[in-house]
Amino acid sequence: MSECSAVSERMPLLLTESLDATRRETTHQHIESCAVCSEEWSAYKETWAVMGDLPEVEVPARVKASFLARVGVGVPVPRSVPNNVPDSIPDNVVPFHKRTAFKWVAQAAAVAVLVGGGYLAGNRTAPAIDPTPARIARVGEYQNVSTKPLSLSETRVMDAGALDPEFEGRPNISNVQFLDADASDDQIAVSFDVTSRWTVNGNPREKSMVRLLSYMLENDQAMTPRSNALEWVRQTYSDPAYADPEIANSLAKVLRNDAHEGVRIRAIETLSALPPQMTVQTRDALIDALKSDPNPAVRIKAVEALANMTRGGTALDPGMVDTLRQKASQDDENLYVRVKAAEALSNIKP
Amino acid sequence: MKTRVLTAAIVLLTCAPAVSAAVSRTFNSEQQFPLLANGTLFLDNPAGDVVIHGKDTPNIEGTLYKRIDGKDKAAIAEGNLFTKLIIGGDERVRSLRMAISEGASQEWKASTAWHIRVPRTASIRVMTRAGELIHISGMRGTVQVHNVNGRIVIEDHVGPARIESINGSIFYLSPAVRANVVLTSVNGDVTATLPQSAGFRWIAETVRGDIRTHFAARGTFIGNTFNGSVNAPGGPTVRTSSLMGNISVFAHKVPVRTAQSVRRTAPTPMPVATRQPSTQVVRGLFKYATSLGDVRVQQVLGDVDIFTGAGEVQLGAVSGSLNVRSSGGPMQFGEINGPINAQTRAGDILIDSARRGGVIATQGGTIRLLYTSGPTRLTSGGGDIIVRQAAASIDAETASGDISIAMDPVARSQKIDAKTAKGNVVLNVNAHFGADIDATIVTSDPDADTILSDIPGLSISREQVGGRTRVRATGKLNGGGEKIVLQATDGDIRISTGPVAPTVVTRR
Numbered sequence A: 001m002s003e004c005s006a007v008s009e010r011m012p013l014l015l016t017e018s019l020d021a022t023r024r025e026t027t028h029q030h031i032e033s034c035a036v037c038s039e040e041w042s043a044y045k046e047t048w049a050v051m052g053d054l055p056e057v058e059v060p061a062r063v064k065a066s067f068l069a070r071v072g073v074g075v076p077v078p079r080s081v082p083n084n085v086p087d088s089i090p091d092n093v094v095p096f097h098k099r100t101a102f103k104w105v106a107q108a109a110a111v112a113v114l115v116g117g118g119y120l121a122g123n124r125t126a127p128a129i130d131p132t133p134a135r136i137a138r139v140g141e142y143q144n145v146s147t148k149p150l151s152l153s154e155t156r157v158m159d160a161g162a163l164d165p166e167f168e169g170r171p172n173i174s175n176v177q178f179l180d181a182d183a184s185d186d187q188i189a190v191s192f193d194v195t196s197r198w199t200v201n202g203n204p205r206e207k208s209m210v211r212l213l214s215y216m217l218e219n220d221q222a223m224t225p226r227s228n229a230l231e232w233v234r235q236t237y238s239d240p241a242y243a244d245p246e247i248a249n250s251l252a253k254v255l256r257n258d259a260h261e262g263v264r265i266r267a268i269e270t271l272s273a274l275p276p277q278m279t280v281q282t283r284d285a286l287i288d289a290l291k292s293d294p295n296p297a298v299r300i301k302a303v304e305a306l307a308n309m310t311r312g313g314t315a316l317d318p319g320m321v322d323t324l325r326q327k328a329s330q331d332d333e334n335l336y337v338r339v340k341a342a343e344a345l346s347n348i349k350p
Numbered sequence B: 001m002k003t004r005v006l007t008a009a010i011v012l013l014t015c016a017p018a019v020s021a022a023v024s025r026t027f028n029s030e031q032q033f034p035l036l037a038n039g040t041l042f043l044d045n046p047a048g049d050v051v052i053h054g055k056d057t058p059n060i061e062g063t064l065y066k067r068i069d070g071k072d073k074a075a076i077a078e079g080n081l082f083t084k085l086i087i088g089g090d091e092r093v094r095s096l097r098m099a100i101s102e103g104a105s106q107e108w109k110a111s112t113a114w115h116i117r118v119p120r121t122a123s124i125r126v127m128t129r130a131g132e133l134i135h136i137s138g139m140r141g142t143v144q145v146h147n148v149n150g151r152i153v154i155e156d157h158v159g160p161a162r163i164e165s166i167n168g169s170i171f172y173l174s175p176a177v178r179a180n181v182v183l184t185s186v187n188g189d190v191t192a193t194l195p196q197s198a199g200f201r202w203i204a205e206t207v208r209g210d211i212r213t214h215f216a217a218r219g220t221f222i223g224n225t226f227n228g229s230v231n232a233p234g235g236p237t238v239r240t241s242s243l244m245g246n247i248s249v250f251a252h253k254v255p256v257r258t259a260q261s262v263r264r265t266a267p268t269p270m271p272v273a274t275r276q277p278s279t280q281v282v283r284g285l286f287k288y289a290t291s292l293g294d295v296r297v298q299q300v301l302g303d304v305d306i307f308t309g310a311g312e313v314q315l316g317a318v319s320g321s322l323n324v325r326s327s328g329g330p331m332q333f334g335e336i337n338g339p340i341n342a343q344t345r346a347g348d349i350l351i352d353s354a355r356r357g358g359v360i361a362t363q364g365g366t367i368r369l370l371y372t373s374g375p376t377r378l379t380s381g382g383g384d385i386i387v388r389q390a391a392a393s394i395d396a397e398t399a400s401g402d403i404s405i406a407m408d409p410v411a412r413s414q415k416i417d418a419k420t421a422k423g424n425v426v427l428n429v430n431a432h433f434g435a436d437i438d439a440t441i442v443t444s445d446p447d448a449d450t451i452l453s454d455i456p457g458l459s460i461s462r463e464q465v466g467g468r469t470r471v472r473a474t475g476k477l478n479g480g481g482e483k484i485v486l487q488a489t490d491g492d493i494r495i496s497t498g499p500v501a502p503t504v505v506t507r508r
Helices: A002-015 A021-033 A035-053 A061-071 A100-125 A207-218 A226-237 A245-257 A261-273 A276-292 A296-311 A318-329 A335-346 B002-019 B073-082
Strands: A172-179 A189-195 B023-033 B040-047 B050-055 B060-070 B083-089 B093-100 B108-119 B123-130 B133-137 B143-147 B151-155 B161-165 B170-173 B181-185 B190-194 B200-206 B211-213 B218-222 B225-230 B237-242 B247-251 B279-283 B286-290 B295-301 B304-308 B313-318 B322-326 B331-336 B340-344 B349-354 B358-362 B367-369 B376-380 B385-390 B394-398 B403-407 B416-420 B425-428 B435-443 B451-453 B458-465 B468-477 B482-489 B493-496 B503-506
Touching: A002 A021, A002 A035, A021 A035, A207 A226, A207 A245, A226 A245, A226 A261, A245 A261, A245 A276, A261 A276, A261 A296, A276 A296, A276 A318, A296 A318, A296 A335, A318 A335, B023 B073, B040 B050, B040 B108, B050 B123, B060 B073, B060 B083, B060 B093, B073 B083, B073 B108, B083 B108, B093 B108, B123 B133, B133 B143, B143 B151, B151 B161, B161 B170, B170 B181, B181 B190, B190 B237, B200 B211, B200 B247, B237 B247, B286 B295, B295 B304, B304 B313, B313 B322, B322 B331, B331 B340, B340 B349, B349 B358, B358 B367, B367 B376, B376 B385, B385 B394, B394 B403, B403 B416, B416 B425, B425 B482, B435 B451, B435 B458, B435 B493, B451 B458, B451 B468, B482 B493
Parallel strands: B040 B093, B040 B123, B050 B108, B050 B133, B123 B143, B133 B151, B143 B161, B151 B170, B161 B181, B170 B190, B181 B237, B190 B247, B200 B237, B211 B247, B218 B503, B279 B295, B286 B304, B295 B313, B304 B322, B313 B331, B322 B340, B331 B349, B340 B358, B349 B367, B358 B376, B367 B385, B376 B394, B385 B403, B394 B416, B403 B425, B416 B482, B425 B493, B435 B482, B451 B493
Antiparallel strands: A172 A189, B023 B060, B060 B108, B083 B093, B200 B225, B218 B225, B435 B468, B458 B468
16 A cells, blocks of 8 residues: 555656656556556546636735735735835845746646545545456557548647547657647647557558558658568559559659668569559659669669560660660679660560 | 662561551652751651662652551551651751651551662761661761661761660671771670771670671770770771670671681780789880889870889880880880880780881790781790781791781781791781792601691792701792791791681780
């Protein structure tokens, strides 16, 4: 129970995000595993929410002046204030200004007093409750309950009413900012980054799935290792039934932009495995790589793929023919690239 | 006659695929376009053959054969309507382009064959993508051709040329090499036939094919590329390259079968180490003396005077005279424009070309002179003397070793004196070479050591001298000419007319 006491003491700080990461984590773990503390934590949060809804009342000037006089400092006061109140601020006093943060710090303090007192009282009268085993509330399986499709976005602004008060699991929240754009209204805003795991189920043909994968392919930090992801795309989208130019275009971007040769080579392999409907995109990307990729291994892969494509009857436009011809004639190019370029050209039929 | 046959061939070729098409029709039209004698013709013909002949009058004249293949008459009519000749430019630059308009509603195929005559001094540029043949003859201006498939034949052309094909073979025949010529195919063969006396720099590159020639070319391989010279150093550059095909540079009126492979030529090792020259270019007199040390200079624009007590001497091109003395060490020189005086007490000497001849001597070592066009004296205290191409008189003497001298293939007669105290003498001349021959062998084995000549006209006598046999052959070759004295001891004397292999110098 001593741990429960410590957790209880930390709850106001947890509420105001004042705990360090380690203590916050241990506190959350305890709350999740302890029914008593979990209940108490719910009460805290409810109180906090209620207090947030209470109107903010301005301290009467007379009360403030009287208070300050008792502590030995003063502020300019109206003429109606008695003469014994100092009318100037001593040098060692910093003027007090209302700050947005103060509001929730004060709320937290009040909650601490109220709930802490309640806890102490209740703790002595309530029967002991054995701790229950840890449980996960729900794994985040997003059901399409909204009529409007959910879109992935870098930033999202939403009303609190649209947010389910029941959190599932413990999403990692960081970089929290409290905003009160207009102190006179009753609206506040909390801005934060949240990391949660999403699983999107769908047919590879669905546009949202294609777009999601395309975005991931083009975002070089989205997938690790990238080559595995490309292999997965190759296996999935080599099926003609799933042909989609957006996947091919994303692979072309990977081929053009990725810093790692291995990834670019895998992108070529994936492009080459795409169904015939993607021939134009694949061919253009390969020509581009052959022309400008700095790594000879990538160029070799590209020209090999092109040679295979032309052998299969893929047509080349004059610009591509010229690129291949230049490669075949380029003295300082890798010899294998030159020979393969010649092979690709030899498949051009009159 | 040749033109008619060619025209008939084109028409036949044009008509051949008609068998497979449902309907085919060829539309002929006589055309004439103004073009100055020094004008430029740009012809873009996406599909079809092109035959161009040079003529001595201005303007472009000729016939255009437009052939349409289609499934029915309506398709033929539409093809004919949509396939248009676009004429641009003026009499200085004339542009002719076949284009197919968009919006065709039926299936048809169009190709256009050109048979035109243009001023021979005009420049022409021809581009095709699909066609069996591009044939250009009798031109003296710049010729540029680019195609994807089909043969390119350039005949009787003198002037700059740039011929490029992707899959087609190139045949280039020229009566004189007076400007740079570039012949490049990716997958086809490249064949150039040039005069036997033409002097040019030759660059030949192929990865998969062979490089064959009649010329006694001399040069070196850098990777797959042969960089060399043919006949006199300098001159225009003939660049022949085919990545996957063969390269042949033939001499006029020489049987094709006698061409020799440059790739398979036994390499001639460099006498010096192959470090990069320490000095790139020296302008003016280069005078240098050292008791011990190597001298390496890539190019000297002036005269050279070098002495080294012991060391290698390696010079690239020298525009002036060359005077090099070494107390010991090999020497290697590139193209030397002035007279040569190169002497070493010990070491091999390799000289690419000595334009004005000179004196080359080693007291022990092999002398290789790849080309000389001035009177040259070569002496070795012990070692072979090899002259690969001599266009001037030669005086060669070695105390022990073979002497091999190949005369310039177009030389009709030259004075030659070749003596070896122990070894063979081989003289290579063309079949029409004229000379007064005096060849002598002193041998202890008269059955083994003989005098042989591919050119008849020698009478042979034998006599015993001091227990040895002296075999002497005298007579006139091809009616006589300059005096040729050949002497060998315990060896053969051979006068041959066979082809001379190219020389490929390699790093030792």
